[in-house]
Amino acid sequence: MSNIYVPFKDRSEWNDVTPIEQDDGPNPVVPIAYTDKFRDTMNYFRAVLKNNEISERALALTDEVINLNAANYTAWYYRRDLKEEMEYTDAMTEENQKNYQVWYHRQAILEKSRDVGSELELVARIISEDSKNYHAWVHRQWVVKEFNLWSGELQYLDGLIKDDVRNNSAWNHRFFVISHLDPSLSDKTRLEEIKYAFTSINLAPNNESPWNYAKGVASAKGGSDAAYQALKEGAEALLKRAPVNPFGHYVLLDCCTRSGTNQDLERGIVLCDNLVKFDGIRKKYWEFRKQKLSKDLAH
Amino acid sequence: MHHRKGVDGDDFSTDTLRDQIKTEKSITQYYYVYRQKQPDLFRSLSLLRQQHISYCLKGLNGLSSSFDCLDASRPWLCYWILHSLDLLGHELDEDLKSRVTDFLGRRCQNENGGFGGGPGQLPHLAPTYASVLSLCIINTTDSLNIINRDKLRSFIISLKDPKSKGYRMHKDGEVDVRGAYTALAVASLLNIDDEQVTSGVDEYVQSCQTFEGGIGSFHGNEAHGGYAFCGLAALMLCKKTEKIDIDALSHWAVRRQMSYEGGFQGRTNKLVDACYSFWMGSMFPLIHACLACRDPELINPEIFGFLQWTPPNHYSASGRYDPSKQVTFTQAVHFEEESDPNDDNEDQYPELDGGWYFDETALQEYLLLCCQSATGGLFDKPGKSRDYYHTCYSLSGLSVSQHQYEKPSSVLGNESNLLRRTNPIINITVDKVESTLKHFGKSTL
Numbered sequence: 001m002s003n004i005y006v007p008f009k010d011r012s013e014w015n016d017v018t019p020i021e022q023d024d025g026p027n028p029v030v031p032i033a034y035t036d037k038f039r040d041t042m043n044y045f046r047a048v049l050k051n052n053e054i055s056e057r058a059l060a061l062t063d064e065v066i067n068l069n070a071a072n073y074t075a076w077y078y079r080r081d082l083k084e085e086m087e088y089t090d091a092m093t094e095e096n097q098k099n100y101q102v103w104y105h106r107q108a109i110l111e112k113s114r115d116v117g118s119e120l121e122l123v124a125r126i127i128s129e130d131s132k133n134y135h136a137w138v139h140r141q142w143v144v145k146e147f148n149l150w151s152g153e154l155q156y157l158d159g160l161i162k163d164d165v166r167n168n169s170a171w172n173h174r175f176f177v178i179s180h181l182d183p184s185l186s187d188k189t190r191l192e193e194i195k196y197a198f199t200s201i202n203l204a205p206n207n208e209s210p211w212n213y214a215k216g217v218a219s220a221k222g223g224s225d226a227a228y229q230a231l232k233e234g235a236e237a238l239l240k241r242a243p244v245n246p247f248g249h250y251v252l253l254d255c256c257t258r259s260g261t262n263q264d265l266e267r268g269i270v271l272c273d274n275l276v277k278f279d280g281i282r283k284k285y286w287e288f289r290k291q292k293l294s295k296d297l298a299h
Numbered sequence: 300m301h302h303r304k305g306v307d308g309d310d311f312s313t314d315t316l317r318d319q320i321k322t323e324k325s326i327t328q329y330y331y332v333y334r335q336k337q338p339d340l341f342r343s344l345s346l347l348r349q350q351h352i353s354y355c356l357k358g359l360n361g362l363s364s365s366f367d368c369l370d371a372s373r374p375w376l377c378y379w380i381l382h383s384l385d386l387l388g389h390e391l392d393e394d395l396k397s398r399v400t401d402f403l404g405r406r407c408q409n410e411n412g413g414f415g416g417g418p419g420q421l422p423h424l425a426p427t428y429a430s431v432l433s434l435c436i437i438n439t440t441d442s443l444n445i446i447n448r449d450k451l452r453s454f455i456i457s458l459k460d461p462k463s464k465g466y467r468m469h470k471d472g473e474v475d476v477r478g479a480y481t482a483l484a485v486a487s488l489l490n491i492d493d494e495q496v497t498s499g500v501d502e503y504v505q506s507c508q509t510f511e512g513g514i515g516s517f518h519g520n521e522a523h524g525g526y527a528f529c530g531l532a533a534l535m536l537c538k539k540t541e542k543i544d545i546d547a548l549s550h551w552a553v554r555r556q557m558s559y560e561g562g563f564q565g566r567t568n569k570l571v572d573a574c575y576s577f578w579m580g581s582m583f584p585l586i587h588a589c590l591a592c593r594d595p596e597l598i599n600p601e602i603f604g605f606l607q608w609t610p611p612n613h614y615s616a617s618g619r620y621d622p623s624k625q626v627t628f629t630q631a632v633h634f635e636e637e638s639d640p641n642d643d644n645e646d647q648y649p650e651l652d653g654g655w656y657f658d659e660t661a662l663q664e665y666l667l668l669c670c671q672s673a674t675g676g677l678f679d680k681p682g683k684s685r686d687y688y689h690t691c692y693s694l695s696g697l698s699v700s701q702h703q704y705e706k707p708s709s710v711l712g713n714e715s716n717l718l719r720r721t722n723p724i725i726n727i728t729v730d731k732v733e734s735t736l737k738h739f740g741k742s743t744l
Binding site: 022023024025026027028029030031032033034035038042046049068069070071072073074077080100104107108131132134137138141145163164165166167168169172175176179203204205206207208209212213215216217219220250254279280281282283284285288291292295 | 306307308309311313314315316358359360361362363364366367368369370371372373376377380395398399401402405406415416417418419420421423468469470471472473509510511512515516517519520521522523547549550551553554556557558561566567568569594596597653654655656657658661
């Protein structure tokens with residue numbers, strides 16, 4: 001597309017089309033003072049839509065519409081009918097990394113073409129610029145699952161977690177991959193993953209992500225006693241050297257609640273009392289948990 | 300009152316930690332003077348009500364070309380602005396009401412049901428939700444009757460994805476938990492939420508709960524405040540609250556409030572953002588309701604009436620809520636007598652006497668001190684620009700944190716900061732929910 005904007009009325013190939021103005025009504029609310037270019041382009045887009053025209057020029061026009069507003073889902077939808085086009089979407093993805101339409105469009109095209117190409121590399125490039133881009137991670141999960149590309153994922157994630165142990169999106173993706181590799185989550189897998197999480201916890205004990213991961217691995221699919229035991233031991237060891245670490249408290253509290261013996265319920269109450277003191281912003285919640293434990297203890 | 304703890308970086312620096320420290324530093328300057336001068340300053344903390352009203356009215360009447368990128372979201376602009384004005388207590392004049400009705404009902408509504416992002420655009424669930432809520436805020440006979448409910452119901456059903464049991468956002472569009480929520484929210488309000496609309500949604504939402512306890516957009520995706528709200532609200536609307544692990548969800552939710560900033564983050568290890576004041580904040584009354592279903596002896600079931608919601612099973616008889624209870628400001632704020640031995644400089648903190656499982660004082664401090672633009676509107680965090688989205692969801696979160704059901708209102712700062720009460724499931728004010736439901740022959744959600 002040329003940098004100099006030529007109005008559609010001065011483009012010979014559009015001579016036969018009568019533009020359609022937006023029907024905003026006589027006195028609209030939230031009217032936008034569109035630029036001339038925006039208004040002109042949309043007027044011709046409306047005409048193309050109305051005539052349901054399928055053509056090269058219509059394709060070129062949707063390109064102009066999307067360049068003006070990448071969130072125009074109507075143009076994206078129309079484009080899916082027009083052509084299968086990955087190169088175009090590549091460029092738009094790089095420019096519009098936080099837009100629902102562009103990512104879903106990639107998915108729709110990949111579903112049709114079944115040619116995954118270097119899709120994971122493109123997603124990795126975007127994640128390397130914005131490591132927590134939600135859309136990019138959603139798309140990565142879809143691609144990995146749809147095209148059965150699981151083999152390189154753990155290695156890829158090791159690198160990301162090494163770069164930033166606090167990248168929760170990477171931890172989430174690890175759970176996604178592990179749950180695929182061992183859907184029933186055997187004790188062996190659970191213990192290995194808890195060990196992996198604690199390696200990271202020992203580097204930075206106040207990083208919530210690996211704590212949530214370890215807890216998630218232990219509790220998923222009904223939970224496993226062996227995994228909870230490992231979790232408990234890990235948390236107790238950590239609390240010996242960092243007695244006011246809130247995450248160690250959370251995990252121990254969950255272990256105690258799950259066990260439900262009187263001794264553990266009493267210990268849980270002490271943990272809640274501690275959290276009320278040094279996790280004050282959540283004070284009311286810890287008081288509620290304590291109330292619930294006390295009730296269970298009385299029964 | 301707790302001490303505002305900054306992040307503990309364990310002397311292990313990464314990008315995430317650097318961003319967090321930077322954000323805390325930018326907020327320190329806002330809190331510094333305030334903290335030094337408590338309790339003198341907090342009483343004068345004020346919501347810039349008139350400025351926010353002016354900012355909203357300006358947008359309703361015209362937006363610059365920088366809004367070209369929101370051309371497919373015009374019903375959202377209407378909703379963000381109209382709901383903000385409603386919370387602020389601004390009454391619209393009749394002319395404006397009929398203009399909104401005409402624009403949404405006659406220009407954006409599709410002849411085959413549903414609403415598009417602007418005149419002539421494809422119908423889509425997100426602008427459908429925004430349009431229906433806007434028309435319910437207007438709440439005239441014309442604005443309610445202009446919604447073609449039969450066709451809207453057919454449109455909604457046409458978007459159901461049989462494979463995942465969730466909803467697509469539009470024809471051939473993406474399936475995510477926003478679809479389930481927006482479909483059920485409008486269907487419930489308009490009394491078209493029959494079995495065909497609601498069935499299966501619970502299984503879909505259940506599949507979106509993650510190992511962290513929160514809810515992601517689709518099975519396997521990371522837990523996220525916006526999606527977690529949508530998922531939990533959708534389960535409430537289809538009366539399947541037992542389908543979520545409420546203990547795991549509660550724990551995840553309480554963790555999202557930032558110890559230092561007071562506002563909420565939307566995901567683990569992300570930064571505070573004022574919009575999560577609503578997405579996360581509103582989950583607490585919903586969590587209360589779910590807990591009341593399970594532990595009625597621990598949680599007062601009047602929460603159901605407060606939420607204008609009928610729970611599954613037969614709780615409604617004990618769930619009546621008397622709105623006249625919730626009026627006084629007496630003892631809304633008190634000072635802690637004892638000073639904390641660990642604290643050298645600041646011996647008195649104001650603390651609101653709220654009942655939700657988050658810190659209402661800290662959230663209100665964040666919003667009032669750090670997120671208001673002097674010329675009206677609110678923003679994500681210091682350094683960001685105001686916009687209508689953040690204005691709407693900051694004010695909505697403020698409203699949620701101010702209104703209680705067992706206690707008096709919990710309003711930080713000047714008493715005139717009190718906003719009108721929003722319904723946390725739908726996010727329009729309770730009066731509008733009540734009269735909309737009545738109009739369509741229903742009494743509760």
